[in-house]
Amino acid sequence: MEFQEALMRLIIHKPVKKGFFVETHKQSEKQKWKVFSFRRLSKQEIPREFLCPICEYLMNDPVIVSSGHSFERSCVQACNSLAFIPTLMDGTIPDFSTVIPNLALKSAILNWCNKNSVKPPQALDFFSAEKLVRAKMDAQQEEKGLIQRIKQCPSVNFMNQAAIELTLPPSHLSSSSEESVDTTASTPPLQFTTRPGFCPSSSSSSEMETLNLNSNPEVEELITKLKSPQVFEIEEAVISLRKITRTKEDTRVELCTPRLLSVLRSLINSRYTNIQVNSTACLVNLSLEKVNKVKIVRSGIVPALIDVLKGGFPEAKEHACGSIFSLALEDHNKTAIGVLGALPPLLHLLRSESEWTRHDSALALYHLSLVQSNRTKLIKLGAVPILLGLIKSGHMRNRVLLILCSLASCLDGQAAMLDSGGVDCLLALLRDNELESESTRESCVSVLFALSHCGLRFTGLAKAAGAVEVFSQLENSGREQTKEKARRLLEMMKSKEEEEKEQVNWEELLDSG
Missing domain, CATH: 3.30.40.10 (Zinc/RING finger domain, C3HC4 (zinc finger))
Known part of the structure; x- marks a missing residue:
């Protein structure tokens, strides 16, 4: 009996220890697997x-x-x-x-x-x-250009301008942009940048900004005038704000608060020329500061800017295009701008009468096309035939080729270019030496290099268009990158031809029995 009791105690207690050992062993195995399982971190977590x-x-x-x-x-x-x-x-x-x-x-x-x-x-x-x-070169160059154009903008006498506009009939206001801030005919209109936005959530940072804004009596008076029921006071305030944000760069961050952006959002679609033009110009000035871009996006201003793109005054359209382009420089804003509907009006404005509107629209589309969702939208909107048509007409070839390079990085874009005669169009430019710079030539070759991933279909189209001769010439001239891509294109076409020759002719084989 004593032996049996001792044995029962051993049987009862040992599983507990064994269970503890097994549980500990399992935990160590989990820790072991945790060490060897990779995980992805956001950039904020990486030093x-x-x-x-x-x-x-x-x-x-x-x-x-x-x-x-x-x-x-x-x-x-x-x-x-x-x-x-x-x-x-x-x-x-x-x-x-x-x-x-x-x-x-x-x-x-x-x-x-x-x-x-x-x-x-x-x-x-x-x-x-x-x-x-x-991409960094383009962004840095265009940002410098925007700042330079803003610094070159002359000051104006807004009292006379406001008085002139108030005395003009509504029909005159809707058909002319000459009553905008800059009255000198020789002075080019401003080019600007801003970001798309959504309704901001209340936070301690925005509250602090509002407190700082309210602590400045001059700025508080400016916002009061912007909310005034008198059109003359609104004009005076918005032109004054434009001048401040253009000349006093250090105040842009302080002024860019949810309260001010909310007021500007209501003024962008004004039926008065001066108010619409200067409010869009103010947004451009504010958006030049990197820390302001996301704030502007979250303020919900982008839909109003898109409305200006569709039916605003000509000069306001120029500023709105510059704003969208500037906003598109920020990676986090690219998808939002596309979702809000900026792509169709930007495509339409590629044929605008204003040269700056055309160029800023093209740059905005290029930066937006760096996101896959926007590439898909552009292809469905029929952007490829439009862009190829611009290349054939000789308009903005360098910028248009950048957009095509981006679209050619996806399968849908490659198929659309092959269907629209893109291979013939690009090879004709290279053959006739119609490209104005070496960088444009390199972009053209880059698009063809991307299209070469389509395999036999590209090879057939390129061979019919005389690509071998064109690529042979490029292999012996130009930049090293252009030579390398031309060499690889020739090798690819040669390998595809050899594959074709090695394929079995099934019809001939069946006829022979």
Whole structure:
């Protein structure tokens, strides 16, 4: 009996220990799997020094340059190839004269990845880096151009302008934009940028901004006038606001509050020329500051800007196009602008009588097309035949080719270009040397290179259009990137021809029995 009792105690207690051991073992297995399972992190979770300042990706092969900055090696190579020196977020300019591998940073990145169960970064190939650098070049160049045009805008006597507009009949106001702020005929209209938005949520930051705004009696008086029932007072206030935001850059961030943006949103669609033109110009000035772009988007102004694109005064349309273009520079805004319906009016304005409206529309479409959802929308809207028609007419070929490069990165875009005669059109430009610059030529070759992924169909169309001769000429002249792509296109076409010859002729085989 004593032996049986002892045995029962052993049987009763041992499973508890065994169960504890098994549970502990399971926990360790879970921890073990947790170490080896990779996860994806947002850029906010990654240490800033691990991201390349140009491509903003986790660096795989970091190098340190003469100025002390660290970059991904392929991005530095692309910048040197394109002779581009970027301006970094802190305003500094790097020196790419010397490139040294940053082994310490690479080791730190790999250790951080292992510690945080993050998949090690993949190498960025040269062509992808080149595409990112080109986009950064366009964005930086256009932003500088916008700021320069704003600084060149002369001051005006808004008292006389307001008085003139109030004395004009409504029919005159709706048919002319000469009553806008800039009355000098030789002075070009302003080009601006803003971002799309939605209704802002209440937050401590917006409350602080409102308090700061209210603490300034001059600004408070300005907002009171903007809400005035008297048209003359509104005109005076909006023109004054435009002047302040143009000349006092340091006040743009302080002025860009939900309260002010809400007032401007109600003025954008005004039936008075001066009010509509100057309110859109104010938005452009405010949007030049990077921190303001998202605020403007969240204020719900983009639908009003789209209404101006569809039926506003001519000068207001120019400012609205510039605003949409500026907003589209921000990656987080691209999808929102497309969803809100900016693509159809921008496509229509590619044929506007105003040169600046056409150019800003094209640039806005290019930056919006960098998002897949917008590419799909543009293709369904019939953008490809429109863009090819502009190329044939010689209008804005450089900007239009950038849009086609983006559309050619998806299968639907490739099919639409082949259906619309894109291969013949582009090869004709290259054959006749009708492209005005080497960068335009390179963009043209890039579109054809993207279309070559369609395989035999592209090969047949290109061969019929005399592509072999064109690519052979390009292989011996132009930039290195153009030569490389032309060489690869020739190799691809040759391999496809050999595949065709090797294919069995089934009809002949069946006839022979």
